[in-house]
Amino acid sequence: MLKGIHEECGVFGIYSSGETDVAMQTYVGLYALQHRGQESCGIVVNDSGVFSYYKDLGLVHEVFNKDRLHQLGEGNIAIGHVRYSTTGNSNRSNAQPLVVRHVKGPMAIAHNGNLTNAYELRTEFELKGAIFHSTNDTEVISYAITEQRLVCSSIEEAVANTMKKIKGAYSLVVMSPQKLIAARDPVGFRPLSVGRLGDSYVVASETCAFDSIGAEFIRDVRPGEIIVIDENGMRSIETNLGDKPHLCVFEYVYFARPDSVIEGSSVHHARLKAGEYLWKEHPVEADVVIGVPDSGLDAALGFANASGIPYGVGFIKNRYVGRTFIQPNQTERTNSVKIKLNVIKETVKDKRVVLIDDSIVRGTTSQRIVNLIREAGAKEIHVRISCPPFINPCYFGTDIDSKENLIACRMTIPEICREIGADTLGYLSVESVNKLAENSDCYFCNGCFTGEYPAPVPKEIPKDKFEFKIKKTDR
Amino acid sequence: MLKGIHEECGVFGIYSSGETDVAMQTYVGLYALQHRGQESCGIVVNDSGVFSYYKDLGLVHEVFNKDRLHQLGEGNIAIGHVRYSTTGNSNRSNAQPLVVRHVKGPMAIAHNGNLTNAYELRTEFELKGAIFHSTNDTEVISYAITEQRLVCSSIEEAVANTMKKIKGAYSLVVMSPQKLIAARDPVGFRPLSVGRLGDSYVVASETCAFDSIGAEFIRDVRPGEIIVIDENGMRSIETNLGDKPHLCVFEYVYFARPDSVIEGSSVHHARLKAGEYLWKEHPVEADVVIGVPDSGLDAALGFANASGIPYGVGFIKNRYVGRTFIQPNQTERTNSVKIKLNVIKETVKDKRVVLIDDSIVRGTTSQRIVNLIREAGAKEIHVRISCPPFINPCYFGTDIDSKENLIACRMTIPEICREIGADTLGYLSVESVNKLAENSDCYFCNGCFTGEYPAPVPKEIPKDKFEFKIKKTDR
């Protein structure tokens, strides 16, 4: 709501040894992953090869009611997806999982990430007679797997061959009549973990989904690895395409839930560390440290702990947010941020305030927030941002505002400081960012800060090539 | 509601010389075709190659509200579809028109009919790597056109080549970025007509759609003919596959609206003739002739006119029918037919009644209706049916109940008469049916009566091959 950066998606899958209510478990799992995508969601249940699905625009609790869950029936495998759109317009036909039938039977796919050669692959398939119903990368992946499936003896072999062909970021969950398959791209841009719930196996974008259904974390899927779960249990296929993970740094800074653990490191802990490093890099004398809810709060606590400056609660965020909230027109008197975020004056009045946020995108929201604190009587406002300025596009599944809109592309840090009305402004350095995942063998994709990406980036894509305009529904 | 036979679909298309509200015209046209399919509907608008669409389960006035029509925007071409399902489950993903993108750009297809070689074609395409999102024939047709489009210089050539490949019944409307194309199968099983509205051209399953938007009928599309409408106006491509039309006789007897004209013959007139022939074949002494609403009314009037027996209004049908009406459980006292259909006792009390209906499927509804009239005091009840008994399956787009359920497969006419409680029972002969389209060069497909079809019928199809169970929404 308040940000200009967005995650693409969350994926979930479950394989149960018997017929159970896998639809309900997927529902609960998707609910825990809701923060990764609020635009649409879907669940596919596999009952001995018969696939039942439902997907639509809306939050998990809006799209699924008791009747709809019930209609999905029982089964022993299910996959689910929550989506925020990057490639492909926001409409019902882009909702995932994608359910298709090829010559070997039905297949369902849920995908988090962004392919960098989707355009080339799409054209290649079209020249062989393919037709596309959506503008999703997922449909491209479906064709790639299908093509391989015709010449491979198993779905997992088809997925393995497909991974040689598709480039970019992907954390995939694929369901065939007999198997649940999870695959992560060779760079490991997006998280993907495996867990266990009794005799069942579970895969999910984040470990918080395991906690919600009472499952136990086993391990992360490795970059370039394929996990196959079937009646013989779980086994791993190494494509040898992968290397050390280079996770999108925003997963730690912004996207993931603090209670998730990625590549062995707690997201909450990483954010505490971000606050600690911010203090080391940009110390300041102050009376209170406050964070912008929700993702700035942990770093604020880390900053407070490291600095000895008291931690305070500076804002209350209105929790009754709904997609249907009507924004009043702006007038000189109103500040739309106030509707979502109110200052606790008590905390900041007559104080020197350190204000921690996770990013500055266009600058307008930061300006409004600084202004709110100023109006509430703060004497000084020292803004600290728990990541470096981002100045480059992301090709791997994060939807950052266009370059013209990024304030850091247009201004120096002192200029930004002036623009947003702060007394001082400090960004976390790239060096510190690289140390966030403590005690982990995890590297980061820092491309949006540095322009250096851990995988080839595409030449300019004729974006409109993909589009056939599809209207949003008004639901 | 009261019948066990159903039409598959209705199609509509409009090509305007300028940007106009083609969405609204399609909306009104589909509303006029609503009787051909009440399960789902959709509209696609083409604005200089940008396709906007919306489709969902529901009646035309339920699916489209002002916002949704508005969101479709203006354009110069549009196509629409209303659907009742035969092949393919009842769900949103089977709603038409189908909108896809192939290598030459977007394409939208609306289809009325049933292919007899869909299974073979589907397998053929799957073996080349095709994936299917639905269980529609329309998706098979899309692949066929796309395959041809790769080697043909125009969409119309691709459609022409596709017509050599697909078998069975089809009245198609295809939209490319520049063109509106209408095509009818070589046998002409389903109706398809062309009209004009000022500078615009219109195609529709029935002429009543032209009347509703104020368009003028030009002519029927001929069996095997392709009509192409683009900036150069309208032209015809003859595939030379076609012959004299062999229209599904149920179009006259039951499906089409009486105000439509098909192959030069008024549907209302054909039904009057059916009544007239019924009288000639099965005369009876009686006091009043009544019809079962709505499709039996015209034949009843024809019977009355021919016989001199007074025409009467025997039933009132409750018009506030909705898909969401809750059927009460049957008890010995209730008769579910009563909720929809009430007898006007005045008309039948102490009378010898001739009761005209268009068909007897399972016999249970006929039995209930006869019973209603008997309870209302009729002295004699002489049932006359305006078509022959049907005892064979339809492969060309009519959804008739399965053979086990067809009363005429299990009983002789005297047995049926006894079963439904009538005093006498007479069916129209095949000979008379063949004369219904007076002054027209139209022949009929009488396969459901005679077992002789005007085109090859498929061997037994493994129906479940196509299915991946998809749940109905509860809307």
Next chain:
Amino acid sequence: MLKGIHEECGVFGIYSSGETDVAMQTYVGLYALQHRGQESCGIVVNDSGVFSYYKDLGLVHEVFNKDRLHQLGEGNIAIGHVRYSTTGNSNRSNAQPLVVRHVKGPMAIAHNGNLTNAYELRTEFELKGAIFHSTNDTEVISYAITEQRLVCSSIEEAVANTMKKIKGAYSLVVMSPQKLIAARDPVGFRPLSVGRLGDSYVVASETCAFDSIGAEFIRDVRPGEIIVIDENGMRSIETNLGDKPHLCVFEYVYFARPDSVIEGSSVHHARLKAGEYLWKEHPVEADVVIGVPDSGLDAALGFANASGIPYGVGFIKNRYVGRTFIQPNQTERTNSVKIKLNVIKETVKDKRVVLIDDSIVRGTTSQRIVNLIREAGAKEIHVRISCPPFINPCYFGTDIDSKENLIACRMTIPEICREIGADTLGYLSVESVNKLAENSDCYFCNGCFTGEYPAPVPKEIPKDKFEFKIKKTDR
């Protein structure tokens, strides 16, 4: 849709000797009465003095789904209502039945009609401290009954005393914890009948509701009569206020369903008679007689039978009408009537046509219909209207357009004939109208034609006095 006159409401009540699904029976009964009001509806179920209810804007099958009916639970008494608004705005708070609690317990009331002294009574009660939630007459009646209930030993006595106080038209159904009460105003403006279903008693505005649930008609409630149904069965209380019924003539001509029987006379038969009298009063040489659906059809058949001119089907009405249908903007080419009503050209082409309708309100619809037939090739068009011109307001529950809009207030009959484009025009005379209910002891309120009413009419009412504007919901 096509008319400017509307009925106010329909009422239904059932008393069962045991706990049964009275909600479902009321649902089916209201569905049969839906033609009397399509704006809102409601059902109240009485389970041993606990009243459960649900009401909302919409048709019966829209407002009630399985869950809602189920939530109403079982009971032994229920009442229901369908409403079109006359007094009181169109909104949810005016939906009936009204459910209130007074000092003796809960009470529910459903009302069809219009009080002529509502304003005076309202003011009288307000001066005693009453507050009003709605602009319904029904709320006024509730106060009147409640006031009496404080001094009477029974609810029926309170209703009897109330009937001395309230003036105008009312057919009431009242439910107390123990009793179902039906009451009809002393003039009998609106119909109200009693029936039996096994051990249960049923009351309804029209007998077609009895047929729909399999109940048997007993008799009409007499003007000024109160029917009480409780554990001792059914009994009658005569207030001695009533006389011979003076039914609103529009009940026969337009509102009631043809399959209903009112005051011993079939509605269908009355309409056939109207056609017969029309022929006698305004004979004409012609080739075919057609009626405007639905209410003109019976009179057309009566005209045809009497005259010997063949009866024809001139129009097809689109049955998929929904409140949500979007009217396209009028252009010179379009004729909005065409969307709902299409001519069967075959029937009228080159013919001299007698066109029967039940009324002419503003004249615009008649003009369009005549024009449709003219365009379809009719040689002559002779319009016959099955009631006299109406030129006076109705104070008793029929919503006629305002006087300025009534064409008969502005023009002579020859002028109207010219205006609507007919060759000749004939209205039924008041004398003939008075003979419509053959073999019945029923008189008519003809006030809208003659200005002579069977009960005092109010002085001008300051209409806005009642209003507090309440917005329509957009459902």
Next chain:
Amino acid sequence: MLKGIHEECGVFGIYSSGETDVAMQTYVGLYALQHRGQESCGIVVNDSGVFSYYKDLGLVHEVFNKDRLHQLGEGNIAIGHVRYSTTGNSNRSNAQPLVVRHVKGPMAIAHNGNLTNAYELRTEFELKGAIFHSTNDTEVISYAITEQRLVCSSIEEAVANTMKKIKGAYSLVVMSPQKLIAARDPVGFRPLSVGRLGDSYVVASETCAFDSIGAEFIRDVRPGEIIVIDENGMRSIETNLGDKPHLCVFEYVYFARPDSVIEGSSVHHARLKAGEYLWKEHPVEADVVIGVPDSGLDAALGFANASGIPYGVGFIKNRYVGRTFIQPNQTERTNSVKIKLNVIKETVKDKRVVLIDDSIVRGTTSQRIVNLIREAGAKEIHVRISCPPFINPCYFGTDIDSKENLIACRMTIPEICREIGADTLGYLSVESVNKLAENSDCYFCNGCFTGEYPAPVPKEIPKDKFEFKIKKTDR
């Protein structure tokens, strides 16, 4: 969701000097008060004496969309309400504001609180002929004001007289054609404040509503005070019924938003103090202090600050809560609390944890939460509750679980400690609670802890007397 205690309502009113979008301002204000009631809401707009309203079950952003706000139109006065039900069932007819018409014109009322003599008053009015549509206290208040209005020269005088008659807790907003009136009961159980926005005056249950629309806080309405706002501005009427405020202590502890200021004291500050006092009363040696979101967080920070034990983030609460979320059935493995609340293991593993919550109702939720932390590896768990045990009913608008369910009525503190699985358990003392509103002249109603109430409490009320069962809608 996780608690068994509920606030009743929130009220809002605005008086503008000119015609403005008072509907939108009320919408934003109610959105800020949403935490006070999530069951239903409503807005009434006054345009020169014409009242337009809409209300329904649902959250503010669910009930009001753009169309509905637009339909309310412009006006110069508006009031609004959010509701959680205590007296009166959960249904649409109990939604507020109540809009009625009495002899002097329309009146709208929004009410927060609970009358203790509602039953007597209701009976008194019923004996004078009153009818009730709902089971709301608000309807009783309407009758009381109306009765006075008949003999008083102004609405404010009528309200003043009414305040002598009604007993219990109430913060009222009343709108007449010309005036906006706010009134608070003589004890001041519930908060009510006045603010200013340019030339407009605003009243609201909490000051956070002022912040959301950019209004400025003026002062609290005093106990027993009436505020009248009309074209002459704002003036105060002192009924002399009131005394020092005795605010419901739960407003500080649980209900109110931390960013609100009540009786001069910041809610956030009061909660920090609660934590501080908890430390003083129940010190413990520990490694981390965590709070249960959301209302335990502030007290946890206060405890941490006072004790020097580090503050930690122990839980993540899933924010995508919706009324429609489907609870899975409990199994031995699942813990429904996990779906809403997940532990950050990092924070508690191998630590001695102080866990702060605001209350223990039944004990089951506390037990589950303690268990979650134990499973996450906490060595010791010391539960501290920021209010005393409650063991008495509330008669003034807080909906506490029934006495049988209150764990503190059944067990001693050591027993509760054992039951919930904590190592130690400490409740805040009543003495400390009384000091929460620092520097304020505010006293508290502590009846639920002490059994001593600042106003008379009613004898046992025959609860069912009021009820006529009204079914919930399934929306």
